[in-house]
Amino acid sequence: MTKDETKQAVLDIIADIAPDEDISNLKGDIRLRDQMQLDSMDFLDIVMELRKRHNIEVPEADYPNLATLDSCAEYLTPKFAALGK
Amino acid sequence: MNTAHHYDVAIIGAGMAGLAAGIRLAHFGKKVCIFERHNAVGGLNSFYSIDGRKYDVGLHAMTNFVRPGVKGTPLGKLLRQLRIDRDEFALCEQKRSRIAFGPRGETSLTFTNDFTVFESEVAAKFPSQIDGFRRLIALIKTYDDVSLGAVPESARAVVRRHVTDPLLEDMLFCPVMYYGSATEHDMEFGQFVIMFKALFLEGFARPFDGVRVILRVLLEKYRETGGERRMKCGVQKIISREGRASALLLDDGSEVTATHVISTIGAPETERLLPGSSLSALSSQPAPSGALSYCETITVLDRQPAALGWGEDTIVFFNDSEKFTYAASEQQVDIRSGVICLPNNFDFGPGRELPEGLFRCTCLASYDQWAPLPEDVYRADKTRWYADIQRSALRFLPPLPSPATLAAATIATDMFTPRTITRFTGHAGGAIYGSPVKLRDGRTALSNLYLAGTDQGFLGIVGAMLSGISMANFHVLQPKT
Numbered sequence: 162m163t164k165d166e167t168k169q170a171v172l173d174i175i176a177d178i179a180p181d182e183d184i185s186n187l188k189g190d191i192r193l194r195d196q197m198q199l200d201s202m203d204f205l206d207i208v209m210e211l212r213k214r215h216n217i218e219v220p221e222a223d224y225p226n227l228a229t230l231d232s233c234a235e236y237l238t239p240k241f242a243a244l245g246k
Numbered sequence: 247m248n249t250a251h252h253y254d255v256a257i258i259g260a261g262m263a264g265l266a267a268g269i270r271l272a273h274f275g276k277k278v279c280i281f282e283r284h285n286a287v288g289g290l291n292s293f294y295s296i297d298g299r300k301y302d303v304g305l306h307a308m309t310n311f312v313r314p315g316v317k318g319t320p321l322g323k324l325l326r327q328l329r330i331d332r333d334e335f336a337l338c339e340q341k342r343s344r345i346a347f348g349p350r351g352e353t354s355l356t357f358t359n360d361f362t363v364f365e366s367e368v369a370a371k372f373p374s375q376i377d378g379f380r381r382l383i384a385l386i387k388t389y390d391d392v393s394l395g396a397v398p399e400s401a402r403a404v405v406r407r408h409v410t411d412p413l414l415e416d417m418l419f420c421p422v423m424y425y426g427s428a429t430e431h432d433m434e435f436g437q438f439v440i441m442f443k444a445l446f447l448e449g450f451a452r453p454f455d456g457v458r459v460i461l462r463v464l465l466e467k468y469r470e471t472g473g474e475r476r477m478k479c480g481v482q483k484i485i486s487r488e489g490r491a492s493a494l495l496l497d498d499g500s501e502v503t504a505t506h507v508i509s510t511i512g513a514p515e516t517e518r519l520l521p522g523s524s525l526s527a528l529s530s531q532p533a534p535s536g537a538l539s540y541c542e543t544i545t546v547l548d549r550q551p552a553a554l555g556w557g558e559d560t561i562v563f564f565n566d567s568e569k570f571t572y573a574a575s576e577q578q579v580d581i582r583s584g585v586i587c588l589p590n591n592f593d594f595g596p597g598r599e600l601p602e603g604l605f606r607c608t609c610l611a612s613y614d615q616w617a618p619l620p621e622d623v624y625r626a627d628k629t630r631w632y633a634d635i636q637r638s639a640l641r642f643l644p645p646l647p648s649p650a651t652l653a654a655a656t657i658a659t660d661m662f663t664p665r666t667i668t669r670f671t672g673h674a675g676g677a678i679y680g681s682p683v684k685l686r687d688g689r690t691a692l693s694n695l696y697l698a699g700t701d702q703g704f705l706g707i708v709g710a711m712l713s714g715i716s717m718a719n720f721h722v723l724q725p726k727t
Contacts, residue, residue, distance in 0.1 A: 178326055179326055181314070181322065181332075198317040198322075200318070200323070202326075202719065203326065205719060209274050212274075213275060220725070221725045
């Protein structure tokens with residue numbers, strides 16, 4: 162999976178958990194919570210959906226890596242690769 | 247041992263909280279079962295049929311309504327967490343509601359889902375109070391009402407710092423208390439803030455077909471996510487071992503085990519399933535039952551309320567006395583104050599109206615005086631109080647051409663009492679809003695038993711669903727640190 166594909170996987174999750182948000186123009190380097198109304202319950206859901214859909218575990222200590230789309234791509238792409246994706 | 251079944255999570259009660267918790271947990275792959283003693287889901291917010299006619303119980307209006315695009319509110323959180331599209335609830339907004347005080351409702355404050363209407367009403371009727379009222383609103387808007395560790399404070403004391411006219415104070419408390427307070431006379435300020443936002447800063451709405459639309463959506467989601475439920479099969483005992491709920495003894499005599507147990511049936515009601523032990527982890531005192539119960543009259547009309555001149559009001563909160571008393575009723579029913587609901591008066595869209603007129607009145611009532619009555623006396627008293635409640639409420643609606651008008655338009659009636667509430671919901675003392683003591687973090691004396699719903703302390707039907715969601719997240723889904 163490329164970094165862009167990883168970003169798309171995260172965007173797909175956000176589109177499902179927050180269908181009332183406009184995700185078409187999200188900036189990669191700005192914190193997601195500064196561009197959308199996402200609270201801690203929504204971040205829990207991003208983590209839970211990564212596990213459910215992609216078998217990817219994000220330990221709580223690593224949650225800061227999910228702050229922006231760019232950091233998601235950096236952090237998650239090797240995890241996808243490790244699973245052969 | 248016949249413990250054939252093990253669940254990741256067993257949920258006691260298929261009301262709003264139990265269904266919402268179940269959806270969350272099943273969505274994330276937990277093996278979940280909801281155990282419900284009654285044959286219908288919904289708990290305190292359900293419906294029933296008599297003579298082919300469906301009646302809602304509980305729901306006058308769904309509070310917490312916000313329009314699409316308003317973010318960061320309980321309704322939005324609920325929809326996101328349960329993956330529900332807001333169109334599925336198809337909510338229709340109220341027309342307007344009123345708080346009417348005085349023997350004939352002489353002082354009246356109108357409000358709608360647009361808060362500026364309420365604010366200008368307060369400015370017009372209580373000009374000396376408007377600055378304080380605005381300060382109170384600013385405080386409410388910034389108050390952290392979802393903190394699980396807030397220090398309890400008297401709502402009356404906080405409100406009096408800003409609102410000095412006792413009439414306005416009582417008029418603000420009346421709707422907030424009637425729609426959610428389990429405590430008499432006063433309430434905790436955090437609870438007041440939650441209800442004030444739900445009623446006034448957010449608003450009222452309902453699906454065209456009432457509460458059963460919401461229940462249908464929840465049930466469908468729960469089924470899709472793979473959750474199980476057992477109806478007409480309550481839990482008669484929680485078997486504890488070494489500080490844990492080790493098994494549940496069901497009404498049919500079988501046992502199941504579960505890694506986690508979420509009880510939504512109330513604190514004193516859960517405690518009764520635990521013989522010999524106290525529910526609260528913090529106190530050895532038994533969980534107190536609530537003292538506040540209600541009667542409601544339901545009158546079915548052969549015409550829309552508008553045909554009687556009652557086309558404007560959705561909900562009317564009324565009080566005829568100098569002071570508003572929110573306390574356990576000293577008589578069978580306290581008809582001095584109450585709530586009128588005209589479910590036809592939501593904006594269902596052009597040309598769309600409920601097939602029959604409905605006129606509902608709710609008053610405080612005494613469980614202790616209704617519960618022990620022999621059946622014939624109970625029936626006779628219902629008839630008598632039905633007339634008294636209706637007569638009291640009529641003082642606060644536009645006058646009818648003649649006293650016989652309403653009787654001529656009436657095609658069916660029903661009434662519930664505190665005894666009905668206990669019979670169908672299992673709530674001790676007919677206490678719809680549960681125990682005055684709330685366990686905000688849901689923890690109990692047993693490490694894997696958590697409380698959600700009414701006695702966890704989020705109020706209203708949106709609150710009940712959020713309670714189920716929060717407790718499922720907090721105790722089961724979130725990683726433990």
